[in-house]
Amino acid sequence: LAKTTQPISMDSYEGQEVNITCSHNNIATNDYITWYQQFPSQGPRFIIQGYKTKVTNEVASLFIPADRKSSTLSLPRVSLSDTAVYYCLVGDVYGGATNKLIFGTGTLLAVQP
């Protein structure tokens, strides 16, 4: 399983764009990159997933360079309600019973007014 490295914490202000970068140097060919968000006292929630280049949904964008050794989660115009922990995960899309999600400690994003 590829290990991921993220910043422990980040600060931002309302209305700014926030980019959280995740390093996964040992990513394998079959691995996808997924980001989850966790608010205090709640379970994690899926944000976005991608394999290469760029993926965008109504919440965020995910940028993956050609070598796939890192990825960047981009949150446009954050608000106070985006304060949460963000987890970057890497996993084998073809994995069966042996596939597991490894969450790590995540990045605590604190958005200030």
Added chain:
Amino acid sequence: NAGVTQTPKFQVLKTGQSMTLQCAQDMNHNSMYWYRQDPGMGLRLIYYSASEGTTDKGEVPNGYNVSRLNKREFSLRLESAAPSQTSVYFCASSEAPQHSYEQYFGPGTRLTVT
């Protein structure tokens, strides 16, 4: 749809007591998972069930047992609780065990062992 539900929400146990955490999902998912989250830490996988009738160990299975009762329900049992098992426990489910399938999480059970 309720999604993933967990009972109880809170529990206090004395060392050596046993208890079962219940989890149910109404999304007709094949795979279910149990995680624990200690303060300031990420989630760690305890056990998972890739499909009905199968269970397998995750990262931290010691001190726990699981039962996949049917497709909807996946329970986690602590036979003899220890203070080190004080944690928040999350149940999750997904359509399939592959990484590409989104996992849906329940609200968690906050367990304290004294």
